[in-house]
Amino acid sequence: MVIWFIHAFKGNQKKLAHLWRLDGARERLRLVKADLMEEGSFDDAILGCHGVFHSASPVLKPSSDPKTEILEPAVEGTLNVLRSCKKNPSLRRLVLTSSSSVVRVRPDEDFDSNIPLDESSWSSVELCETLQIWYPLSKILAEKAAWDFCKENGIDLVTVLPSFVIGPCLPPDLCSTASDVLGLLKGETEKFKWHGRMGYVHIDDVALCHISVYEHESAHGRYLCSSIVLDNNELASLLSKQYPSLPIPKRFEQLGRPRYDFDTSKLKSLGFKFKTIQEMFDDCITSLVEQGHLTQSV
Ligand SMILES: NC(=O)c1ccc[n+]([C@@H]2O[C@H](COP(=O)([O-])OP(=O)(O)OC[C@H]3O[C@@H](n4cnc5c(N)ncnc54)[C@H](OP(=O)(O)O)[C@@H]3O)[C@@H](O)[C@H]2O)c1
Numbered sequence: 001m002v003i004w005f006i007h008a009f010k011g012n013q014k015k016l017a018h019l020w021r022l023d024g025a026r027e028r029l030r031l032v033k034a035d036l037m038e039e040g041s042f043d044d045a046i047l048g049c050h051g052v053f054h055s056a057s058p059v060l061k062p063s064s065d066p067k068t069e070i071l072e073p074a075v076e077g078t079l080n081v082l083r084s085c086k087k088n089p090s091l092r093r094l095v096l097t098s099s100s101s102v103v104r105v106r107p108d109e110d111f112d113s114n115i116p117l118d119e120s121s122w123s124s125v126e127l128c129e130t131l132q133i134w135y136p137l138s139k140i141l142a143e144k145a146a147w148d149f150c151k152e153n154g155i156d157l158v159t160v161l162p163s164f165v166i167g168p169c170l171p172p173d174l175c176s177t178a179s180d181v182l183g184l185l186k187g188e189t190e191k192f193k194w195h196g197r198m199g200y201v202h203i204d205d206v207a208l209c210h211i212s213v214y215e216h217e218s219a220h221g222r223y224l225c226s227s228i229v230l231d232n233n234e235l236a237s238l239l240s241k242q243y244p245s246l247p248i249p250k251r252f253e254q255l256g257r258p259r260y261d262f263d264t265s266k267l268k269s270l271g272f273k274f275k276t277i278q279e280m281f282d283d284c285i286t287s288l289v290e291q292g293h294l295t296q297s298v
Contacts, residue, residue, distance in 0.1 A: 036077025074138035163199025199226035227274035
């Protein structure tokens with residue numbers, strides 16, 4: 001049985017419809033209303049579960065009040081879920097969705113292009129605060145709070161650190177990353193300009209990685225989940241060759257950021273193989289066309 005927590009039910013039949021279309025949903029899916037900011041909201045549904053996958057967190061939305069809208073739901077919300085886990089004697093393992101932004105936001109002089117970043121690295125809280133980049137800050141603080149809580153309370157925690165996620169979009173309303181990709185495919189440069197150099201991963205791999213680190217008894221600690229790291233100009237050149245009928249920008253302004261790569265050997269040692277960047281975009285474009293977000297044929 002899979003229990004899926006939904007934040008806002010009201011008037012949301014459209015928002016939930018894709019979940020009920022999943023294979024076996026009628027037999028094996030249960031939807032439960034919960035709010036990260038409501039103490040005890042997750043207690044009843046988590047009680048008796050062997051595995052908990054905590055993914056909900058505010059993602060990359062513009063905010064005039066980042067403390068209340070981004071930082072608190074991420075950190076307090078994670079702690080609320082963990083408090084419910086602590087009350088559940090059946091819990092075997094908790095898998096938390098963190099982000100590669102918790103390892104890669106560092107001062108330029110801290111990068112060594114010959115040494116790929118791995119799970120031993122943490123982004124700089126000070127740099128995030130100075131640059132006022134609230135999303136990575138929320139993910140760093142949430143992951144650190146989770147590690148502290150789980151150590152104190154003997155909870156078996158594994159974290160997954162995906163890079164920028166691309167692939168088919170199931171919900172009718174696009175999440176922020178899918179709408180950034182749609183913008184790029186329609187020729188906008190603004191959002192991807194700030195990517196500079198970025199890791200990319202297929203959504204299927206992110207899902208599989210969560211299952212894999214839950215099921216492998218020996219899995220432990222943090223797992224970077226990223227197929228490839230590309231400069232935005234490398235991405236633009238690859239995509240405009242692959243999809244010549246789409247008005248994808250051919251070049252981006254260079255931001256002069258240092259080169260880095262990710263070392264994902266820890267996840268690969270569990271037998272994991274990543275999908276390619278072409279599969280990510282093929283699957284994403286197919287679903288954007290099917291959902292009517294993209295009209296041009298590829
Ligand atoms: N997309 C990426 O490229 C990427 C990369 C690395 C890591 N991640 C991580 O992956 C996870 C999912 O992100 P996503 O890209 O799928 O974004 P998303 O579609 O915006 O998902 C965020 C989820 O968090 C839920 N949420 C937000 N505030 C909540 C609250 N107060 N109570 C309960 N639920 C709440 C949202 O529920 P409602 O819609 O009902 O509000 C939504 O389902 C996040 O932890 C994110 O940091 C994403």
